[in-house]
Amino acid sequence: MNTLAYGLLSLLSHSSLSGYDLMLKIQPFWPAKHSQIYPLLARLEQKELVSCALVQQSDKPDKKVYSIKEAGLAALREWLTEPASDPVMRDELMLKAFCMSNVSPAVSRKLFVARLEHYRNKMTRLQDRLQSIRQHDGLEEGALPVYSSPYFGAFILLNKGMMTCRTNIEWCEWVLQIVPEE
Amino acid sequence: MNTLAYGLLSLLSHSSLSGYDLMLKIQPFWPAKHSQIYPLLARLEQKELVSCALVQQSDKPDKKVYSIKEAGLAALREWLTEPASDPVMRDELMLKAFCMSNVSPAVSRKLFVARLEHYRNKMTRLQDRLQSIRQHDGLEEGALPVYSSPYFGAFILLNKGMMTCRTNIEWCEWVLQIVPEE
């Protein structure tokens, strides 16, 4: 039972999902490819932490929908009582920033312009998602979901994403201000 | 030549360091254990990108100090012209936050209190480091190093660290405000 396994259980505790959907949904929190997800789901099913149902679709290929079982929820609750391990951030731009005085300002600026673009796109996507979960939970602008709502977690995470994005954008803009134009 | 290899070259472009020091210094940007660093340094030496000198010490065990060679600097400059890949963040707390409505608020609060502590400690360490590089570069409070200074990269990275820390602290405090006390 590694972190990714608990991550899948975490998503499944909110709603039943296919392996494909799990793969898409877990990206912002714990990036993983389908080649990692599918075998892991099979193991979780073996362990009786999740169940699986074949769902036939007419508009799309059939899919296997996984649901969390009581044992899975118990494992999840147990895991939640343990302290979370420290976050791990791996960003090539940090390494490049460290040694950028070795190249011309123009080369450096290009890196930060690209990153700025990346965070601005991400920001837009986050805003859209926040709008959509506000509607799901029937929330007015500025109102907060209650703790017991299953959307509470998603809500605070989206807010974190927005705050982080904003900070990163500010940082990139600040760097571009102090890195000379040529 | 993976990202870690370029990361080592990046640090070495600023100053010559032992494998042990490299291992300590690279942690904030690209976490890696010594078991990954030492074999990689041997490969970089084989490729003639770095050179190695045995330095005898009396107060501590002897060490091997690595220096970047001209070919290493060339590889670094080449790498800097390529776009940086997207940052990868893996944080167990995000996964736990997503499903925290499955446990009592007390259990959830504990996670965020611990994380708040973590970021406050980190913030203090960053402030100390920023002070020390200000002195190295002979900078007044509020002044910025010039682009060509080898400390420029470290300086903007420390500022990013501080901004990120501050944002994370704000987020944790906000979450603790809206998660009920019991």
Next chain:
DNA sequence: AGTAACATGTAATGAGTTACATGATTCT
């Protein structure tokens, strides 16, 4: 005498990515 930090290495295992493989369904 024992612990902690410094210092370097290898071996085994686990986690994660890329590539290989296949097929359904929709849209252009």
Next chain:
DNA sequence: AGAATCATGTAACTCATTACATGTTACT
């Protein structure tokens, strides 16, 4: 007919962590 998305799986490889292994020096 071809591209894009949906959908699931395995195999090979690289990357990263943990464990094994050893030795120095300083401090208590």
